[in-house]
Amino acid sequence: MSDPSLIPDFAYDPPDTPLTFLHEDAAILVLDKPAGLLSVPGKLEGRQDSLLTRLQAARWDALLVHRLDCDTSGVIIFARTKQAQGFLGQEFEQRRAKKTYIARVQGRIEENEGTIDLPLGSDWEYRPRQKVRPDGKPAQTDWQVIDRSATETRVRLIPHTGRSHQLRVHMLALGHPILGDQIYAPDTTRDHPRLMLHAETLSLHHPDSGKRVSFTAPVPF
Numbered sequence: 001m002s003d004p005s006l007i008p009d010f011a012y013d014p015p016d017t018p019l020t021f022l023h024e025d026a027a028i029l030v031l032d033k034p035a036g037l038l039s040v041p042g043k044l045e046g047r048q049d050s051l052l053t054r055l056q057a058a059r060w061d062a063l064l065v066h067r068l069d070c071d072t073s074g075v076i077i078f079a080r081t082k083q084a085q086g087f088l089g090q091e092f093e094q095r096r097a098k099k100t101y102i103a104r105v106q107g108r109i110e111e112n113e114g115t116i117d118l119p120l121g122s123d124w125e126y127r128p129r130q131k132v133r134p135d136g137k138p139a140q141t142d143w144q145v146i147d148r149s150a151t152e153t154r155v156r157l158i159p160h161t162g163r164s165h166q167l168r169v170h171m172l173a174l175g176h177p178i179l180g181d182q183i184y185a186p187d188t189t190r191d192h193p194r195l196m197l198h199a200e201t202l203s204l205h206h207p208d209s210g211k212r213v214s215f216t217a218p219v220p221f
Contacts, residue, residue, distance in 0.1 A: 074199025104196035
């Protein structure tokens with residue numbers, strides 16, 4: 001239940017922006033998802049608008065492969081055939097799909113790089129939050145500093161697993177929550193009206209050619 005669209009008081013005001021295609025062929029569609037738009041329709045009333053529904057209005061054969069959190073922007077891939085959908089699903093399940101994210105986080109990180117290896121699970125008392133739990137599922141994230149100031153750090157995040165809110169909880173555990181995070185760093189949302197997390201690159205094997213392909217979405221912050 002990490003989907004914010006399941007929270008009754010979640011204020012859903014999706015951006016009215018056109019679809020941004022990064023790549024299109026007979027098997028796949030790759031888009032740059034804007035922050036604030038659900039990847040798929042929410043279950044509660046008033047939350048049907050999503051990237052998938054908008055895309056299917058333009059490309060009737062679009063099929064879901066994976067999701068990005070509502071507040072996260074960046075590269076997302078859809079299939080155009082059931083065969084491609086199954087192939088791409090295996091790319092993610094078998095961890096052959098590689099992703100990088102860019103984030104702006106609170107505070108100055110003095111080290112240049114590191115790895116966070118902390119198991120994650122639901123925070124049942126404060127759903128949809130996730131938290132570090134000894135009985136949680138394994139989760140690993142590499143991080144690399146790109147730039148830093150006295151008050152914040154820009155990092156590249158490389159997840160090796162795909163747990164709910166993994167990057168957000170791991171950076172919180174490191175003591176540097178992602179700026180603009182309504183769930184884990186609400187005190188930063190006044191100065192940062194969006195979550196400062198962007199899916200920068202996605203690399204995987206193409207379902208038709210079998211060759212490795214890579215897609216990049218420019219960072220908007």
